[in-house]
Amino acid sequence: MAISFARCFLSSVSVRSISSIAVSDSGSRLKVHLEVKGSVAKEYSSLWLRHNCQCEECYDSLSSMMKVHPNQLSEDIVIHKADIKDDVIRINWNSPNFGSHEGIIPLQWLKNLHMKQESRKDSKPLVAASIPVLEYSDVIDSDEHTYQWIRNLNYFGICLIENAPITTDVLEKLVGKFPHVQPTTYGNYPLLYAKDDPTDLGFSTSNLHFHQDLLYYESPPGIELFHCVRRDSCVVGGENIFLDFYPVLEELRQEAPQYFEVLTKVPVSFQRRHYMKNDVETPSDMSISRPHIQLDRYGEVAAVNWNTHHQEPVMLDDLDLLDSYYKAFLYMSRKIESSKYHLEHCLLPGQIIAFNNRRFLHSRNSFQLNGGFRNFHTTYVNIDYLRSQFLVLGKALGFNESPKNIFMSTL
CATH class of the missing domain: 3.60.130.10 (Clavaminate synthase-like)
Structure with a gap:
């Protein structure tokens, strides 16, 4: 079934790697328009974003190691709110089982993941x-x-x-x-x-x-x-x-x-x-x-x-x-x-x-x-x-x- 995207949050600062984001009505998806070799619309699940949250509580940047335990995740996690500030997507997740969590997804991190996937095509x-x-x-x-x-x-x-x-x-x-x-x-x-x-x-x-x-x-x-x-x-x-x-x-x-x-x-x-x-x-x-x-x-x-x-x-x-x-x-x-x-x-x-x-x-x-x-x-x-x-x-x-x-x- 198609997912509709109704709420759009634009960046408050000038961000060259992104144009906009939008949360689906159900809160289960986030659509991101990345400017990577042209505008690319990528869709991410709320659970995937929560699992890969880059805030200090969830990710250790010095060791590049995740700190989120799978038992902290739930299939009913939804995005309550998302906006962009200082080249970072700030997300508020909510789960009936685990409550809320405020975290971040850096734009450059998403861009690097996308470019890594694209580089596979030229990796022969x-x-x-x-x-x-x-x-x-x-x-x-x-x-x-x-x-x-x-x-x-x-x-x-x-x-x-x-x-x-x-x-x-x-x-x-x-x-x-x-x-x-x-x-x-x-x-x-x-x-x-x-x-x-x-x-x-x-x-x-x-x-x-x-x-x-x-x-x-x-x-x-x-x-x-x-x-x-x-x-x-x-x-x-x-x-x-x-x-x-x-x-x-x-x-x-x-x-x-x-x-x-x-x-x-x-x-x-x-x-x-x-x-x-x-x-x-x-x-x-x-x-x-x-x-x-x-x-x-x-x-x-x-x-x-x-x-x-x-x-x-x-x-x-x-x-x-x-x-x-x-x-x-x-x-x-x-x-x-x-x-x-x-x-x-x-x-x-x-x-x-x-x-x-x-x-x-x-x-x-x-x-x-x-x-x-x-x-x-x-x-x-x-x-x-x-x-x-x-x-x-x-x-x-x-x-x-x-x-x-x-x-x-x-x-």
């Missing part, structure tokens, strides 16, 4: 035609270049850093920009090298399929870094190939929507079972089940999960659904291998590649050591720090850019 990641490159000394010594590095990781999902020292503390200094490493069973800064009888194929000389790392974790790492500290001239092969999964999935959605849907429905388990003590990793037994593609409430990709090395057998009683899964799985695998978005790079000493492990797949060509060494220091950073540092550092530097909707960090 950008696809890099080549790997962006920065100098190590610039990123370490300059906040502006640190921001550019984090921006590249947020927008494009990958960035190469050149001319880094060949020392063991380099990644620790670089990750300090986020500011925390994500610990794993391999330690904080493991050395990746080829060894005899490895318990992980990453420590062999064989090729690796396109994959994401550590999908058997409840929260897989977000940013992954490889720092090449040694590659002897006698080493042949071992190039790394990176693939932005985002455009591949969008192609799949257009070309074969039935396969795309299957890959969002069928749960797949990823595991790591390793009981032998060694100098590479601690013993572990991990397993978690997720679809290859996970969507958010808007139908956008929120997460992807692809690692055929650690994938367990798909167990389905419905064999027709299993047949459909394998059709989709094989179609996706062929798209990955033949994609035009491959970015190949042979990492040399002093180079660091950082990429979004939630968004990018990576693979490795097999290699021959021929008596030499190919050694990388590696580490991981939680995905939440990428978006957080982009916003925090950007604000400190005076930039006003919106983050891209990277996987598992949706707006």
Whole structure:
């Protein structure tokens, strides 16, 4: 049923972000005309406004934490009166069960919420035609270049850093920009090298399929870094190939929507079972089940999960659904291998590649050591720090850019 708005309260001061407000006859709605890229009429429920009251009694501005307890709310809350003063909507709520409450809703707060919702439309990641490159000394010594590095990781999902020292503390200094490493069973800064009888194929000389790392974790790492500290001239092969999964999935959605849907429905388990003590990793037994593609409430990709090395057998009683899964799985695998978005790079000493492990797949060509060494220091950073540092550092530097909707960090 349509709600009529009869009482209108105009601002007593000049407010550029708003023109008027109106309370519905029932007091259950407040209509606000915001001037955000043109006049926008937004309608808010009385209960929502009461729940998000920004007065000192209801909200702690220093900690950005709400103090309103759900037990203070009631479905019969109505707006008794509302007006505007000093860029703030002042509201008097009334409830038969809880009495009255006088509180505030700042106009800028409403405007920021609206702009955040609108920014989602422009938050799709950008696809890099080549790997962006920065100098190590610039990123370490300059906040502006640190921001550019984090921006590249947020927008494009990958960035190469050149001319880094060949020392063991380099990644620790670089990750300090986020500011925390994500610990794993391999330690904080493991050395990746080829060894005899490895318990992980990453420590062999064989090729690796396109994959994401550590999908058997409840929260897989977000940013992954490889720092090449040694590659002897006698080493042949071992190039790394990176693939932005985002455009591949969008192609799949257009070309074969039935396969795309299957890959969002069928749960797949990823595991790591390793009981032998060694100098590479601690013993572990991990397993978690997720679809290859996970969507958010808007139908956008929120997460992807692809690692055929650690994938367990798909167990389905419905064999027709299993047949459909394998059709989709094989179609996706062929798209990955033949994609035009491959970015190949042979990492040399002093180079660091950082990429979004939630968004990018990576693979490795097999290699021959021929008596030499190919050694990388590696580490991981939680995905939440990428978006957080982009916003925090950007604000400190005076930039006003919106983050891209990277996987598992949706707006």
